[in-house]
Amino acid sequence: MDNKNRKGWLYLLPAFLFLGVFMIYPLIDVFVYSFEEGYNSASQTFFGIGLYNYSYVLHDPYFLQAVKNTLILVIITVPLSTGLALLISVALSSIQKLRELFQTVYFLPYVTNTLAVGLVFMILFKKTAYSDGLVNLLIQCFGGSSVDFIDGPYWAKMFVLCFYTIWVVMPFKILILTSALASVNQIYYNAARVDGTPKWRIFTRITLPMISPMIFYLVITGFIGAFKAYSDAVALFGTDLNAAEMNTIVGYVYDMLYGDSGGYPSYASAAAIILFAIVLTITCINLLVSKKHVHY
Amino acid sequence: MKIVLQNLTKKFPSRNKKSREEVIAVNDFTFEIPDGKLIGLLGPSGCGKSTALNLICGLQKPTSGRIFFGEDDVTDLPPEHRGVGLVFQNYALYPHLTVLKNITFPLENLRGADKLSREEMEKRAYEAAKLVQLEGLMDRKPSELSGGQQQRVAIARALVKQPRVLLLDEPLSNLDARLRLQTREEIRRIQRQTQVTTVFVTHDQEEAMSISDRIVVMKDGVVQQIGKPQEVYDDPVNLFVAKFLGTPPINIFRGRAADGQLFIGQEAILPLQGVSDQEVIVGIRPEGFILQEDGPLTCKLSRVEVMGRDISVVSTHSCSENAVIRSIINAENAVDPEAENVRFAVKPHKLYLFGSETGERILFTAE
Numbered sequence: 001m002d003n004k005n006r007k008g009w010l011y012l013l014p015a016f017l018f019l020g021v022f023m024i025y026p027l028i029d030v031f032v033y034s035f036e037e038g039y040n041s042a043s044q045t046f047f048g049i050g051l052y053n054y055s056y057v058l059h060d061p062y063f064l065q066a067v068k069n070t071l072i073l074v075i076i077t078v079p080l081s082t083g084l085a086l087l088i089s090v091a092l093s094s095i096q097k098l099r100e101l102f103q104t105v106y107f108l109p110y111v112t113n114t115l116a117v118g119l120v121f122m123i124l125f126k127k128t129a130y131s132d133g134l135v136n137l138l139i140q141c142f143g144g145s146s147v148d149f150i151d152g153p154y155w156a157k158m159f160v161l162c163f164y165t166i167w168v169v170m171p172f173k174i175l176i177l178t179s180a181l182a183s184v185n186q187i188y189y190n191a192a193r194v195d196g197t198p199k200w201r202i203f204t205r206i207t208l209p210m211i212s213p214m215i216f217y218l219v220i221t222g223f224i225g226a227f228k229a230y231s232d233a234v235a236l237f238g239t240d241l242n243a244a245e246m247n248t249i250v251g252y253v254y255d256m257l258y259g260d261s262g263g264y265p266s267y268a269s270a271a272a273i274i275l276f277a278i279v280l281t282i283t284c285i286n287l288l289v290s291k292k293h294v295h296y
Numbered sequence: 297m298k299i300v301l302q303n304l305t306k307k308f309p310s311r312n313k314k315s316r317e318e319v320i321a322v323n324d325f326t327f328e329i330p331d332g333k334l335i336g337l338l339g340p341s342g343c344g345k346s347t348a349l350n351l352i353c354g355l356q357k358p359t360s361g362r363i364f365f366g367e368d369d370v371t372d373l374p375p376e377h378r379g380v381g382l383v384f385q386n387y388a389l390y391p392h393l394t395v396l397k398n399i400t401f402p403l404e405n406l407r408g409a410d411k412l413s414r415e416e417m418e419k420r421a422y423e424a425a426k427l428v429q430l431e432g433l434m435d436r437k438p439s440e441l442s443g444g445q446q447q448r449v450a451i452a453r454a455l456v457k458q459p460r461v462l463l464l465d466e467p468l469s470n471l472d473a474r475l476r477l478q479t480r481e482e483i484r485r486i487q488r489q490t491q492v493t494t495v496f497v498t499h500d501q502e503e504a505m506s507i508s509d510r511i512v513v514m515k516d517g518v519v520q521q522i523g524k525p526q527e528v529y530d531d532p533v534n535l536f537v538a539k540f541l542g543t544p545p546i547n548i549f550r551g552r553a554a555d556g557q558l559f560i561g562q563e564a565i566l567p568l569q570g571v572s573d574q575e576v577i578v579g580i581r582p583e584g585f586i587l588q589e590d591g592p593l594t595c596k597l598s599r600v601e602v603m604g605r606d607i608s609v610v611s612t613h614s615c616s617e618n619a620v621i622r623s624i625i626n627a628e629n630a631v632d633p634e635a636e637n638v639r640f641a642v643k644p645h646k647l648y649l650f651g652s653e654t655g656e657r658i659l660f661t662a663e
Contacts, residue, residue: 185388187384187386187388188388188390190355190382190384190388191382191384191388191390192401193355193374193375193376194353194354194355194375194376194380194381194382195376195401195402195405195453195457196375196376196377196402196405196406197376197401197402197405198405201404201405205390205401206390209390209392210391210392212392295391295392
């Protein structure tokens with residue numbers, strides 16, 4: 001190895017050290033834990049190596065509930081939030097007056113603390129002895145009967161969780177999409193106008209393909225983010241998510257490590273690896289789909 | 297389709313908030329572009345030629361004045377209803393579509409009675425592609441084409457909908473020198489073949505002169521002169537036009553008309569008639585010099601450049617406004633490159649006088 005090369009590696013060493021200690025080693029460790037049966041963290045011992053942890057996790061009704069919740073959350077929030085963000089961005093870029101004001105308003109949730117927002121949502125949706133919450137008041141206004149969104153039926157809670165998630169992830173998407181829209185060269189629109197292209201066709205045939213890399217980026221990160229959802233559920237339903245039937249996969253992992261039933265790093269590791277496999281699969285599917293529809 | 301511009305004016309609000317002075321990009325254009333001709337709008341950057349093109353095409357609305365295509369007043373029509381094809385300076389090809397899709401794109405917009413079947417669209421696209429000699433490249437993306445090929449796709453896309461008027465905005469500026477020569481011939485050929493009235497914008501006078509039927513020389517939003525290229529070259533109305541046309545550029549001297557003679561410095565160059573005694577600006581085309589041992593104009597010789605058929609004599613003179621005087625002389629004349637001075641006579645029809653203040657042409661009769 002020549003001198004220059006050695007110098008290069010030397011400069012990279014600190015980064016490698018930190019990445020190795022805090023990322024790569026834990027990743028490998030989680031993988032190893034997930035196969036160690038009956039691991040005891042206090043005595044650092046285990047009975048044997050096998051797939052029992054996976055089998056346990058996959059048969060655990062709480063885990064299955066968490067997977068179901070997470071999948072519903074992903075399937076509803078990712079397309080909906082991306083679509084809505086696109087709609088709002090297009091609207092934003094087509095107005096002149098007050099655009100900056102609206103941009104700020106739409107960006108506010110991004111810089112607001114998740115838990116604080118959760119509290120506000122509680123006030124909006126929670127039914128207490130004293131008040132039915134603002135949303136229920138509205139429902140009553142239109143002649144409906146009030147629903148307990150926080151401690152009530154499953155679909156009501158899921159609705160609030162999805163609503164909340166969409167609301168939280170939208171600002172970033174709007175930010176990305178408005179700048180993507182602004183970066184489309186005006187000349188293409190001029191060319192399309194001279195050719196008499198209808199507005200809708202300009203949008204589908206020119207604007208969308210031009211910003212498709214950004215949409216794709218948002219969909220991928222949206223999927224990954226939604227699969228890793230946890231704090232949103234905690235903010236709305238408290239820490240005992242299993243009781244509320246609102247647990248997510250990451251929530252399950254957390255419970256297995258630190259929750260009331262905690263102290264099972266092997267189960268947690270197995271669940272984490274399963275989550276990893278799901279996210280990996282979905283991302284690969286996304287990449288395959290994108291090859292056809294994303295234009296760089 | 298002839299194009300008539302009547303008192304066409306476009307003002308832009310000032311960017312400078314303090315002065316509030318409007319920018320007049322196009323100032324009171326009135327001229328007619330005859331049917332089936334190729335017109336070059338020529339001027340330095342910022343003279344409003346692109347704005348004029350955008351007004352004709354409809355992407356910008358004039359502040360005042362009217363535009364007619366034939367007998368139709370199109371001033372208030374949006375671009376899509378004017379029947380214009382526009383080729384943008386950087387082509388504006390849709391990067392995510394193939395050449396074929398790019399060319400058929402305008403056709404897919406046709407609705408109602410004009411609606412075409414897919415086969416018809418492709419047939420027309422292939423016809424347009426054939427016209428610009430692109431047939432083999434229909435499945436490529438624009439990024440896989442050279443600049444010249446992209447240019448031709450842009451022209452095919454503009455022509456495919458059979459526009460009444462074809463507009464080209466600096467069509468050659470993104471091409472290298474050799475391709476530029478070739479493409480301008482192409483444009484000429486395509487225009488001849490389709491007989492579509494064509495307006496193109498350029499800052500390159502050579503380009504405009506070589507292929508246009510008429511050129512319109514502009515400066516600061518005002519039309520300076522309109523005419524056939526050779527006429528404008530031979531008979532410029534003012535100093536700006538004289539300076540703008542011609543390579544190498546015209547040689548400018550400070551001179552004086554006195555006692556029926558034109559003086560440059562102390563030397564009487566040419567007998568003049570019909571010019572009152574005054575300070576003048578003298579413009580002499582490079583080909584207007586004649587090498588003559590006892591010629592009246594004595595210049596200090598800098599160097600001689602041999603160009604084969606001609607030689608270019610580079611010299612200096614204390615009254616010259618240019619750094620050097622360039623004269624193109626037939627190569628049969630021998631010039632001693634070691635000589636200190638070179639003496640010229642001038643051809644009267646290659647020499648123009650302009651008012652020293654106004655820059656307007658002063659007509660004279662020699663002898």
